[in-house]
Amino acid sequence: MAKVFAIANQKGGVGKTTTCINLAASLVATKRRVLLIDLDPQGNATMGSGVDKHVLEHSVYDLLIGECDLAQAMHVSEHGGYQLLPANRDLTAAEVVLLEMQMKESRLRTALAPIRESYDYILIDCPPSLSMLTLNALVAADGVIIPMQCEYFALEGLSDLVDNIKRIAAKLNPQLKIEGLLRTMYDPRLSLINDVSAQLKEHFGEQLYDTVIPRNIRLAEAPSFGMPALAYDKQSRGALAYLALAGELVRRQRRQTRTAAQAT
Numbered sequence: 001m002a003k004v005f006a007i008a009n010q011k012g013g014v015g016k017t018t019t020c021i022n023l024a025a026s027l028v029a030t031k032r033r034v035l036l037i038d039l040d041p042q043g044n045a046t047m048g049s050g051v052d053k054h055v056l057e058h059s060v061y062d063l064l065i066g067e068c069d070l071a072q073a074m075h076v077s078e079h080g081g082y083q084l085l086p087a088n089r090d091l092t093a094a095e096v097v098l099l100e101m102q103m104k105e106s107r108l109r110t111a112l113a114p115i116r117e118s119y120d121y122i123l124i125d126c127p128p129s130l131s132m133l134t135l136n137a138l139v140a141a142d143g144v145i146i147p148m149q150c151e152y153f154a155l156e157g158l159s160d161l162v163d164n165i166k167r168i169a170a171k172l173n174p175q176l177k178i179e180g181l182l183r184t185m186y187d188p189r190l191s192l193i194n195d196v197s198a199q200l201k202e203h204f205g206e207q208l209y210d211t212v213i214p215r216n217i218r219l220a221e222a223p224s225f226g227m228p229a230l231a232y233d234k235q236s237r238g239a240l241a242y243l244a245l246a247g248e249l250v251r252r253q254r255r256q257t258r259t260a261a262q263a264t
Contacts, residue, residue, distance in 0.1 A: 002035070002119035003253060004112065005179055006141040010164075011157045012128035015147040015184035017044045018219055020125040021080065022238070023145075025228035026246035028081040032120040036077070038087035039108075039133050041094075045125040046086035049077035050226030053088035061090040064107045064136070065097055070115060079227035083119075091133065098132045105132075105172055109140035130164055138168045143179030147213075150183055150196035178207055180252070182245065186212040211245040214238065 007016050024036045037060060038045035043053035062068040063085065075084045098104045112122065124137040144165055148154045169176040181204055187193055200208050216238035222229045229239040
């Protein structure tokens with residue numbers, strides 16, 4: 001059964017969408033079956049996956065409100081090799097429409113239930129706010145991957161996000177946990193970045209991924225061509241970093257599975 005990870009941070013511009021696209025493509029490169037869900041009305045993960053958000057017949061919005069099924073909304077990323085539930089501006093209306101629906105927090109979890117056996121990983125690109133859309137992602141997820149820059153203000157926002165994850169776990173999704181923290185746009189030459197990185201290691205320990213994502217022009221350029229960095233320039237530092245992250249994620253899952261089996 002698929003592991004479902006929400007890629008979330010209440011702060012914008014930290015690399016959530018870049019992480020979703022490139023981690024999805026890297027997991028495909030390791031022969032995993034991957035579904036990427038774009039849950040951000042900006043539709044950047046959709047465009048970055050090579051799917052035109054302006055001409056969608058159905059999107060994740062239609063799925064959430066029950067106006068289409070999964071098969072009707074599904075697309076394939078040609079260059080990434082993963083399947084995609086796309087989004088566009090229509091998703092903005094979901095904030096209002098979902099408030100009037102029954103089980104509004106669990107619409108995505110219910111929609112994904114029939115297909116979880118068909119994938120190894122499902123990644124959800126969340127908007128940069130604790131909205132009804134993000135809430136749906138966190139209720140549907142097994143864990144949260146938090147991309148973040150190693151900056152002072154990022155630590156303050158991280159504290160709020162961790163508190164919100166704990167509240168949602170207590171009230172709506174008991175299995176929800178922080179899967180890992182990912183340092184993005186990383187430049188080890190800057191002392192502040194090293195200081196914040198050390199604080200993260202102290203407070204989060206093994207939850208902090210060993211892999212760091214460097215500042216890399218190829219990562220920034222690839223989405224404009226509708227492809228992950230792995231397809232755009234597979235030798236780039238950014239592409240290699242996300243391949244390393246995929247390997248680390250898979251190894252963690254294996255360890256967790258073995259530990260759970262030994263416990264039983």
